[in-house]
Amino acid sequence: MTLRGWFGTFAAIACVLGFGVTAQAGATLDKVKQAGQISCGVPTGIAGFAAPDSQGHWAGFDVDVCRALSAAIFGAADKVKYVPLTAQQRFTALQSGEVDLLSNNTTDTLQRDTALGLNFAPVVFYDGQGFMVPKKLGVKGAKDLNGATICVQPGTTTELNLADYFRANKMEFKPVVIEKLDEALSAFFSGRCDVFTGDSSALNANRLSQAPNPDDYVILPERISKEPLAPVVRHGDEEWNDIVRWVVYALIEAEEKGITQKNVDDMAKSDDPNIKRMLGVTPGMGKALGLDEKWAYNEIKLVGNYGEIFDRTLGKDTELKFDRGLNNLWTHGGLLYAMPIR
Amino acid sequence: MATDIIRRPARPSPWRNPAVRASVFQVLFVAAVLALGAFLVHNTVVNLRRQNIASGFSFLDREAAFGIGESLIPYSPADTYARAFLVGLLNTLYVAALGIVLATILGTVMGIARLSRNWLISKLAQIYVETFRNIPLLLQLFFWWGLLRESAPAPRQSWEPLPDVFVSNRGIAFPLPNPEPVYGWMALALCVGVVATVGISRWARQRQARTGEQFPTGWVGLGLILGLPLIVFLGGGAPLSLDRPELKGFNFAGGHAVSPEFAALLLGLVVYTGTFIAEIVRAGILAVSWGQSEAAMALGLKSGQRTRLIVLPQALRVIIPPITSTYLSLTKNSSLAVAIGYPDLVSVANTMINQTGQAVEGITMIMAVYLTISLTISVLMNLYNRAVALVER
Numbered sequence: 001m002t003l004r005g006w007f008g009t010f011a012a013i014a015c016v017l018g019f020g021v022t023a024q025a026g027a028t029l030d031k032v033k034q035a036g037q038i039s040c041g042v043p044t045g046i047a048g049f050a051a052p053d054s055q056g057h058w059a060g061f062d063v064d065v066c067r068a069l070s071a072a073i074f075g076a077a078d079k080v081k082y083v084p085l086t087a088q089q090r091f092t093a094l095q096s097g098e099v100d101l102l103s104n105n106t107t108d109t110l111q112r113d114t115a116l117g118l119n120f121a122p123v124v125f126y127d128g129q130g131f132m133v134p135k136k137l138g139v140k141g142a143k144d145l146n147g148a149t150i151c152v153q154p155g156t157t158t159e160l161n162l163a164d165y166f167r168a169n170k171m172e173f174k175p176v177v178i179e180k181l182d183e184a185l186s187a188f189f190s191g192r193c194d195v196f197t198g199d200s201s202a203l204n205a206n207r208l209s210q211a212p213n214p215d216d217y218v219i220l221p222e223r224i225s226k227e228p229l230a231p232v233v234r235h236g237d238e239e240w241n242d243i244v245r246w247v248v249y250a251l252i253e254a255e256e257k258g259i260t261q262k263n264v265d266d267m268a269k270s271d272d273p274n275i276k277r278m279l280g281v282t283p284g285m286g287k288a289l290g291l292d293e294k295w296a297y298n299e300i301k302l303v304g305n306y307g308e309i310f311d312r313t314l315g316k317d318t319e320l321k322f323d324r325g326l327n328n329l330w331t332h333g334g335l336l337y338a339m340p341i342r
Numbered sequence: 343m344a345t346d347i348i349r350r351p352a353r354p355s356p357w358r359n360p361a362v363r364a365s366v367f368q369v370l371f372v373a374a375v376l377a378l379g380a381f382l383v384h385n386t387v388v389n390l391r392r393q394n395i396a397s398g399f400s401f402l403d404r405e406a407a408f409g410i411g412e413s414l415i416p417y418s419p420a421d422t423y424a425r426a427f428l429v430g431l432l433n434t435l436y437v438a439a440l441g442i443v444l445a446t447i448l449g450t451v452m453g454i455a456r457l458s459r460n461w462l463i464s465k466l467a468q469i470y471v472e473t474f475r476n477i478p479l480l481l482q483l484f485f486w487w488g489l490l491r492e493s494a495p496a497p498r499q500s501w502e503p504l505p506d507v508f509v510s511n512r513g514i515a516f517p518l519p520n521p522e523p524v525y526g527w528m529a530l531a532l533c534v535g536v537v538a539t540v541g542i543s544r545w546a547r548q549r550q551a552r553t554g555e556q557f558p559t560g561w562v563g564l565g566l567i568l569g570l571p572l573i574v575f576l577g578g579g580a581p582l583s584l585d586r587p588e589l590k591g592f593n594f595a596g597g598h599a600v601s602p603e604f605a606a607l608l609l610g611l612v613v614y615t616g617t618f619i620a621e622i623v624r625a626g627i628l629a630v631s632w633g634q635s636e637a638a639m640a641l642g643l644k645s646g647q648r649t650r651l652i653v654l655p656q657a658l659r660v661i662i663p664p665i666t667s668t669y670l671s672l673t674k675n676s677s678l679a680v681a682i683g684y685p686d687l688v689s690v691a692n693t694m695i696n697q698t699g700q701a702v703e704g705i706t707m708i709m710a711v712y713l714t715i716s717l718t719i720s721v722l723m724n725l726y727n728r729a730v731a732l733v734e735r
Contacts, residue, residue, distance in 0.1 A: 087696070088692055088696050091696065091699060092701055095393065095395070111697070111698075111699070112699070114394070114396075115395065115396040115698065115699050115700075116395065116699035117393040117394045117395040117699070137592075145592075146591060147590065147591040147592050147593055147595070148591075148592045148593075149512060149592060149593060151683075154689070154692060154693045154696065156696075159408045159409075159693065159697075160407050160408055160697065162409065163407055163408050163409045163419035164407065164419075166409075167418075167419055167420065173409065174409075174411050174593065175408075175409040175410065175411045176411055176601075176603065176683045177410075177411065177683055177685060177689060177693065178681075178682070178683040179680060179681065179692075180681075183681070183682075183683075184683075187491060187683065190488075190491045190492050190511065191491070191496050191511050192491045192511055192512070192602065194592045234393065235393050235394050235395075236392065236393055
């Protein structure tokens, strides 16, 4: 574990040992308002999801989720403190109260939801685990990987899915477990491992942003797991959990209703009662959440709807060129389905 | 008659008795520490329960379900967390034990080399010590790991410096002899040789004390220790078949392979700790005053005897206590393995903590293990120290 990791773990333990954890209802929102910022746990650097841009500002899909939350609470998108956390550090950081939520490409699983004392917000990105290999190995599919050496990051579902997949197919593998993503990737690109495994979206981002020559590497067609990635909060603060949930739903609902960053002011004049409720023209929704009535309006005005965020960070407007695929509205054959805002 | 009444002072209150006072304070202090400990444990349990975070050690019996790259014992993801932890523990002990032996050898050689009258040798030793002692170990580990990874070729283009020894970026693969029944007897012969040598050296010492005659114990012992197993080996028909590493699919199968992670960790630990040992050895030798050597020369002892009988025993007394500390730090530094992907105790326990979420239990186990290892090393070194310490009469 890195020094930071140790520090985080000990901080977590110290908090659990010595002091009560802020777990009363509403405490997180009060704390956030008092601090004037949201402490948001993001990945240590995955192109498209969370990475500092050329000016040193954090940008990406995960980052925009934090910004949307900030916009809903403060009416300004920049009241966020980004805390880069590795896969290993993130849960202790959340449990100990170091961060208020994780927007950290975290897979929603039963174990984490229960034994780790976490609550998952709605899924913001449907992913699946895949394998990246050098083209020159001539591997056609994951079934050809018997005996391969595989670089993987610890503390993720990735590590478990990998072991499960090889067991299910009666194949052998040799894991090389490296905590820091950069170190793990450089080990793979230098040929220490035959295969690098991770969520396929992140794999593609890694390939494009970090491979010496991206065309020398391919991502195998198999997806060996379901990886629904969602923001995470602690057990014990239902009000905060609600806020994060509905902030995510509002992004999706806005896309479905065709409300965009550009037209949100015009849409506020709409006669559609659903849109009026959502944008706070008809009051009630904000009060129910304990937020300003303009919460959803601010989100969309300052950050954009789900589709805009996706296109800007991962999709057609970027080098990554992700297909919407499963991450499209249910009306377009995807899985995104916001609960009614009423 | 006036009687002198000698007024004895009343018995001083127990409060003024230093012994009583000291024990009262000690009892109070222990009680305070225990109370604090109990409070922390209680608070932890309450907090964990309130957040619905699982606690207790029952997770150790559950299936680990993650893979471990290197293991001294058979391990598969179907095994339990307890076994995964054991794999990590053995990996730590393995690298620490090898590291201690090699660092001692390297350090001793370098320490003596620094005292050499040969300018080049002493300067080289000095450069080694000053360079590697002053660079953080973590950086050195990344350096060695990167070097091994980047400079070695892929498995299919691996170097073969010796027949059947393959060097690639997957590590060093070398052949191992297949087990034969004769090898068991050879081990027995080795034991017999060692025991016989110990006996002979005792006898030789007594004879020398009695008669003053010397006996070439060293050569005879060497002959016994090496010769006996060799005779058994040849007598058994000299069976030797090698399990050769072969390129199968992605990697080498058969033989034995040392991974770059293990090699980098061992190299880093040995080179880094070796510098401290070199300085300790140098200091120990310099601590024996020159007069001792002059006295030995005056008695007509040869150079080798002088070192072995006069200088070294006295230097060891100075060397042993600080060297114990370096052994302890080497063992603890092995936990930096996590940075370069060697599955040591901390690395495995980290994964365990993350999959189960039971950080308190996991960290407790890590601490307990390191404490046990460190105390064991301390006890052994203290026993050895007592054996070589100056016995004052």
